Amino acid sequence: MGAAQGSCEAAWLTPSFSRWTLRGMFDVVVVGGGVVGCAVARRFTLQGARVLLLEKAADILSGASKGNSAILHTGFDAPADSLELACIQAGHAEYLAIREQLGLPLRASGAIVAAWSAEQAQALPRIVAAAHANGVADAREITSAEILHREPGLSPAVLGGVLVPGEALIDPWSAPLAYLLQALENGAEVRRQTELYSGTFSGIWNLQTSTGAVQAKTLINCAGLYGDVVEERLLGATHFTIRPRKGQFVVFDKAAAKHLGTILLPVPEAHTKGIVLTPTIFGNLLVGPTAEDQEDRARAATDEGSLRMLVARAEAMLPALRGMPVTAAYAGIRPATEEKHYRVRHEPAQNYIALGGIRSTGLTAALGLAAHAWALHNGTQSLIRAPIPAPIAFPIWPQAPRLAEHDTRxxxxxxxxxxxxxxxxxxxxxxxxxxxxxxxxxxxxxxxxxxxxxxxxxxxxxxxxxxxxxxxxxxx
Ligand SMILES: Cc1cc2nc3c(=O)[nH]c(=O)nc-3n(C[C@H](O)[C@H](O)[C@H](O)COP(=O)(O)OP(=O)(O)OC[C@H]3O[C@@H](n4cnc5c(N)ncnc54)[C@H](O)[C@@H]3O)c2cc1C
Known part of the structure; x- marks a missing residue:
């Protein structure tokens, strides 16, 4: 913990809080070590808070953050004027600003929203207009000839598309790991294999966990696929219900990667972003995800029918994939809810913030969500209950593992x-x-x-x- 933080703790010390109490008390407890919780732990630590992150699994990134498409989105197709759009764009900008200091990779691949039918082609001007309204000014329509010039391996059946140059590829695991490592190096604590069971608020949070009691001034619920369960345990009721939505992927052998350099997005559907064909930062080619609603929050099984469908879709778009070996298949589960938008809740009277229902853009939006949580907290903090000291003046910048194919390994x-x-x-x-x-x-x-x-x-x-x-x- 920085010296500034220690002196500020002393400044709000009142007779009702002994020094013994303070040692076991955290400014903020973050529940959940997914990408959102890791980013929140980093943000609040850098602002000077004493942070504890609880993760019930043996290791971080064991929930929704375990399996995604690893795209750093621009928000070109996000709902207009939404919190999601704001967090995607803030998160994207902060990732670009900090990535070199943390040793995090970026592959500036750009994306093409490709139309494969006349109906999809008709939607392209609308996609460009929405992108421009969302501030993604460099999105533009491109012809099939231009697409095939950029990506000669694609099927000539492509009718046209929208080029979104700012969409990029990142390492989906080193990024959150680096966020949490930076929190740890600057004074935060992490307790893995520690499940939050319950809690009561009476000026401070008294929390019961599988490894003992914890006290905190503020609680931030980043429990992903269990966000509603955690909210119910803490507040007695929940304002959202998780509806797990599975997405299966197929990973082609590294030899396939030379056939595509750009992220190939479908014309968006109402339900999901649709099936993507994309290179990865690790030098593979990935096709997926499906969008399958299921009851189970943890079981991310793949099935042969879906995998065959994904391979067929990939081969139709990129014929060179025919006969290409498949390296792996996996599935991730989105923490979707009964509504499409992020389920962010702030209860200032209980120093409680929930960053719930971060279903399909959380890898990009995590840093933006963390800044949003900080703004919510900072806007309402009471001088008695939850003051946070000054930001750490010279934070430590740990280095993430360097695993990108285009970097020196x-x-x-x-x-x-x-x-x-x-x-x-x-x-x-x-x-x-x-x-x-x-x-x-x-x-x-x-x-x-x-x-x-x-x-x-x-x-x-x-x-x-x-x-x-x-x-x-x-x-x-
Ligand atoms: C198929 C798929 C593709 C995607 N593609 C992209 C993409 O290309 N780009 C992008 O930006 N986003 C993408 N996403 C979205 C992104 O992966 C999610 O938005 C993000 O992972 C959600 O993270 P989270 O931290 O909210 O939840 P989680 O990762 O689920 O983290 C929550 C954590 O809380 C822990 N926890 C739960 N209950 C408790 C408790 N009681 N006590 C302690 N710990 C608890 C869990 O174990 C878990 O580790 C995709 C998601 C999926 C599934």
């Missing part, structure tokens, strides 16, 4: 030990780094997200034994 540097995962060229030094530091990987998924070990062509078949030896006794 660790295996290209000397003294990396040996290569453990040959498909993804992951070194022993990278594995050891992921198992050390302030937020070591706590399960196999966490290690994969920090290093990509086991995520390649053989899906861990060859490196499994080496990984088991390196991680023996390390996982929860």
């Amino acid at each position: 660790d295996w290209q540097a000397p003294d990396h030990g040996e290569i453990i995962c040959h498909c993804e060229m992951v070194t022993r030094r990278e594995i050891e780094a992921a198992l050390a530091g302030p937020l070591p990987a706590r399960d196999a998924g966490g290690l994969k997200r920090r290093t990509r070990a086991g995520m390649g062509r053989c899906q861990g078949f060859y490196c499994h034994a080496s990984l088991a030896a390196l991680t023996a006794g390390r996982f929860a």
Whole structure:
């Protein structure tokens, strides 16, 4: 904790709060270590708050943030004048501003919204007009000839499109990891395998968790797929209901990536953003996601029929994919709700903020949502209850793992030990780094997200034994 924070805590010390109480008291408890919670923990820590993040899983990014399309959106197709649009654009801008200091990658691929039918082609001028109204001034219609000039591998059946140059690709796991690492390096705490069970507010929050009691002045609910459950546990009722929406993906072999350089978006549908064909920052080609409503909040199973449909859609758009091997399939679950918009709730009388229902743009919007939560908190904080000290003047900037295909990787540097995962060229030094530091990987998924070990062509078949030896006794 910075010196400024300590002195400010002393400034609001009243006889009713002993120093003993203060040591166990946090300015802010963030519930949930998805991308939104990680960004919120960072923002409030940098503003000078004493922050604790609770995550019920063994490792962070175990919920909705585990599987997404990894696109940094511009908001060109977001609902006009919405909080979602504002957070997407603020989040996108902040990502660009901080990414080099955190060592985070960006592939400025741009996107094309492609029309494959006369009906879709008719929608293109409307998409451009909406993009311009949303402030995405460089979005423009392009002809099929221009599309095929940019992307010669695409099917000539494409009728035209909208070019959105600002859409980009990022690493969906290193980014939130870096946000939380920065919070930790600057004084925050994280408790994993710690589920919030209940809480009561009486001037401060008294919280019961699976690892003991916690006190906090402010509580921020970032529980994603369980946001409504957490709200009910804390307030006795919830203002939204999570309706989990699964999205399945197929990952093509790295050899496929040379056939497409731009994100290929469909003409948007009412229900979802539709099926995307996109390169990834890791050098793969990805097609998906589906949009399937389900009851289960945790089970992200794939099924053969959907995967075949995705492969067929991808091959129809990009014929060179025919016969191309598939490396992997996975599914993510969106924390959708009964309404389309973000379900943000602020209860100033209880120092409670919920960032709920962040269904399909949260990777981009997380930094913007964190700034929004800070503004909500800051606008209403009472001098008695929840003052936050001055921002940290010289924050520490930790470095995220560098895993982007177009960056220099660790295996290209000397003294990396040996290569453990040959498909993804992951070194022993990278594995050891992921198992050390302030937020070591706590399960196999966490290690994969920090290093990509086991995520390649053989899906861990060859490196499994080496990984088991390196991680023996390390996982929860
Ligand atoms: C298929 C798909 C594609 C997507 N594509 C994109 C994209 O290209 N670009 C983009 O910007 N966004 C995209 N998104 C959206 C983005 O992934 C989500 O908006 C984001 O991950 C939501 O994060 P979250 O932090 O709100 O929730 P989560 O990631 O679910 O995090 C919530 C965390 O809270 C924890 N938790 C729950 N209850 C408790 C409790 N009681 N105590 C302690 N911890 C608890 C959970 O374990 C979980 O880790 C996509 C999403 C999906 C599913």
